[in-house]
Amino acid sequence: MNFVNNWFQVVALPLGATTLALDLEDGDYQFTLTDDAAAATRWEIVTAEVLSGNATLVRGQEGTVAQSWPAGSVIYNSVTAGTLNTIDSRLAALESGGTGAIVGDALPGAQDIPTAVGALYAVPGTGVWVSMGTEHGSDWARLVGSYYQxxxxxxxxxxxxxxxxxxxxxxxxxxxxxxxxxxxxxxxxxxxxxxxxxxxxxxxxxxxxxxxxxxxxxxxxxxxxxxxxxxxxxxxxxxxxxxxxxxxxxxxxxxxxxxxxxxxxxxxxxxxxxxxxxxxxxxxxx
Structure with missing residues (x-):
């Protein structure tokens, strides 16, 4: 996951849109959308994969709802509760001397970027994934278990x-x-x-x-x-x-x-x- 200090961009993003031009380097990010930089009244968290200045978005993350954002809205990079919870769970696993596998309650998504090739991601009762790369959330390959079709x-x-x-x-x-x-x-x-x-x-x-x-x-x-x-x-x-x-x-x-x-x-x-x-x-x- 990439982070950028003090970055924001004024945007317009219709409901249902999944692409957006962003002036950022290639990589995976998590952003917050809001209606006003100084006096926000609503928010939406999205994940983004940026390639050549174009971002592919996954809308309405971490319990937020995909919304329509008119001209003058703002998208910015910040740490969210989901990011902190992921960090906390990984630290807890290391401190407990466990297997080192990431334990989640949902299938690995866009925000779950592997930290190393060969890392494990487990969802109890569902399956285990092994990382084949460290660039995208799609780098997880199923090792045990099955997907719903x-x-x-x-x-x-x-x-x-x-x-x-x-x-x-x-x-x-x-x-x-x-x-x-x-x-x-x-x-x-x-x-x-x-x-x-x-x-x-x-x-x-x-x-x-x-x-x-x-x-x-x-x-x-x-x-x-x-x-x-x-x-x-x-x-x-x-x-x-x-x-x-x-x-x-x-x-x-x-x-x-x-x-x-x-x-x-x-x-x-x-x-x-x-x-x-x-x-x-x-x-x-x-």
Missing amino acids: NAYQYPAGTPGTSFTAEYDQRNFGVSVSDAYIGAYPATLVMPWVGMPYGLEIHITPALADSIALSMDFTAMGEQAYVQIENSGVDGVELSVSGGIVTVTVAEACTLKLVSHWREGNEFGVDFQLVPITPSTIISYPE
Whole structure:
């Protein structure tokens, strides 16, 4: 996490906006938005990943609510209760002579930047993550446990539907009900500046039809280079336009992130595409 003394910027930020131009060096930050620098009446805490002067925001953090901020509002860098609680819990773990793992009550998010490669983050009863880098909250890779799958299904008459993936998740499903046939295009907007380790997308087209899924990685860079290892999925088409990657498939399959690289505003990703095999449900008593 980056900190800047005595920094603030006058801004306007509509409700729902997740990008903002900020005059800061690249890195991860936590900011507070307020309506007036001298006589504030309301606040919102956000996390931000800044790249080349543009920040990708996660709104309404630490119990605050995403709001509309008109021209003349202020965004500034300050220590929050969440920051202090994180520091306190880490100090307590060190003083107790424990495992050194960070123990949290939620999945690692944008604000949970690993302090070292190989660090551990544990959520009791849910899972354990190991850090693969020290730049982004997405550098945590799942070691034990599983994600809940976030499923998006689009209804009839809504081609071009766009969904924004949840930052702290890595397992997503996009499907079209058999009742709504037609190769409806859909877009899954990726909120990460750093590539999310363990990313899996389960794609299910309508029966006897295809689905074109676009993955918008523009928060990561301006130009993508993509390679897909196809492990037996029929009728696959791939296209890339800037930072948007589109995969068209005609059967249920899973797209798995294998490896990635990034250099400036260019990035590369290697995926594996595997068929989804029917599952068998066993219950007792019948």
